[in-house]
Amino acid sequence: MERVQFQQEQMLAELKDLVEKNIFTKQESKQVMKKRTQFETALVRRVAKKADFLRYAAYEMGLEQLRRKRVERLSAEHLRTMRSFRRQFHIFERALKKFKADVGLWVQYIDVAKREGAHTLVGRVVARAIQLHPDTPALYILAAAHELDHGSPSAARTLLQRGIRINPESVEMWKEYVRMELAFMESLRRRWDVLGLDEKGKGREAAGEGQRSR
CATH class of the missing domain: 1.25.40.10 (Tetratricopeptide repeat domain)
Incomplete structure (x- = not known):
């Protein structure tokens, strides 16, 4: 359970940031923490399954989409909230260590x-x-x-x-x-057409003049 606790500690700053900037409510942040803890607990069991990682990643994808929609709705593009998509990458990295x-x-x-x-x-x-x-x-x-x-x-x-x-x-x-x-x-x-070149890389006008001079 130490590994689960470590992951929980890594989440705190992100969730606090989202609450302080009114992107998520305190209750929602608690729900996110609870859900992530459930996923983390599943991953530290003796034989973690690939499906556990994929469900966790899918949850994080949905969470990131929700964060983006709320930032857009609040016209708060200037708020540099901590984005959860990096957690998706972290979950895949952990999954690939096993698979x-x-x-x-x-x-x-x-x-x-x-x-x-x-x-x-x-x-x-x-x-x-x-x-x-x-x-x-x-x-x-x-x-x-x-x-x-x-x-x-x-x-x-x-x-x-x-x-x-x-x-x-x-x-x-x-x-x-x-x-x-x-x-x-x-x-x-197409580039030759724009530049007015023929297949040999010569200017078409110059090539035409050469032929007429003959």
Whole structure:
């Protein structure tokens, strides 16, 4: 129970902050503390289940959505309340210490981090997942998509090429690689159109004059 008490102590500052800024009432903060204590107690039992972690994370997601709605309703965007989405990440980290082999759990963690806009965390978690599960094509595809979303096509290409070397029979990975390369070529073509260049990178007007001079 010492571990449960430690987690309770970590919650106090956050809940006090929310009450002082009139986001939650004192009664609601007590209910949150009670609910979190129940979840924490379930996690410290001899054999914690993955479902226990996921239920806890889902509760924290709902709590964070409620906090955001109330901040918006009170027009209190200037109030820098302690956001509970970091607790979601902490819960997933604890879950993965016990269930490292569960690829689905890694993917869920990545999805939550993406939804919360934690871009740096997404990159770190995907890298860790690939290191542990190098034979899982879906992880390379997720990692490549993350790099593309943040303007790093070369990094995305490197990730997919690495994944294909390790998983050469993955049809999905080959499809994703071809799709990415086609999209890249299309973006180049559009850029050339804007700049008035032809396929060889020469100005179209200059090329036309060269042909007329012949």
